[in-house]
Amino acid sequence: MYLSNVITSNNLIIFISMVILGGLALFIYNVLKREEDFQNKETGTFNDYEQILQKAHKQASELMEVTSEASAKILEEARSTHEHMEVNLDKILHSIAEKHIHELNNETKLFRHAYEQQLEQFENQIKQNSQQALQNTETHFTQILEQYSQSVMEKTVVSKQLIDTKTQTLLTNMEQEVNDYKREQMESADTKVSRLIQKAYRDVLRKTMPDTIHQELIIESLEKAKAATIFDL
């Protein structure tokens, strides 16, 4: 049994191995076949490439020839053209410069014209504004002058009235002062005259009074002194 089991197992293993080998062989075959196919395909492709390359090379060579010729031709033309261009470039630049100068002149002229117009306009505006301002100032000045004249007139009238009043007061005071002065002077003169008269009277009295009168006056004085108890003897 055991043996049969073993045999069975070996067979199975062999079978499986054979199956695997078979599968492996098939796989390798397929791989190789594919490789071969690929190789073949690659070869064909390579050939195609080569043909194409050859064709391309040929075309390129042809093109190169054509190109070389063309290049030579172009170079020749270019040299010729360059010579012409140097000559023409001056003309062109000159022409361009002239054109630019012309345009610049035109632009300048236009600008100048516009500037002059603007300046003239500005000048006119200023003149107009100045005239307006002058007129306004004149009007305003005239108004101020009129107001000032009016004010001065009013103040003059008031001042005149004030001066009149003050003058009148001053005149009254002066008259009063003059009257007072006259009165004082008159009184002073009266007093002076009176004193002069009194002095003269006293001098005359003293010089003309007889000794007897003097003696009588002295005795009278002594009587008064006695009455006044001045002599406490």
Add this chain to the structure above:
Amino acid sequence: MTYPLDQTIMRKYLRTKDDANDFYIVLDHLTKNLFAPETTVDQMLLEQASYQKTTLFKQLAKTARVNLQDKTQLQLFLNEVKNFLTTLPVVTLTVAIEPKEVMITAIHDWFSRNYKTLVLLDIMIDSTIIGGTLVRFNGHYADYSLKKSLEEMETQGLN
């Protein structure tokens, strides 16, 4: 007072302060030279004093019963008279004119009539008072001048 002094006799000769001063000077001279050798009172009076002063002195000495030959007694008498003179009251009167003797006599007589005491007059002159007198006595003063009277009249007249 050792010796009585007769003021009646004095009133005759001593009216003013100057009279008293002069008399005092004479008395003082006599006192100082009373004991000088070979000098007599009569001789000194004759040389130094006026007739009036000599008379006054001799009358005073006579009424006082003073022996003029007794120099000790005379010395006492002289000192007493001098002391009396310094005690006499002096009335100062300012008048407008220089008074004549008549006026001084009249004034002095007025004092003699009104007061018993002998009074000496001290007369001063100020013409500006016009008339009347200014009286000064023993610290009292009174203006009885004509000037003042006129001023009062003028003031009353002006007012």
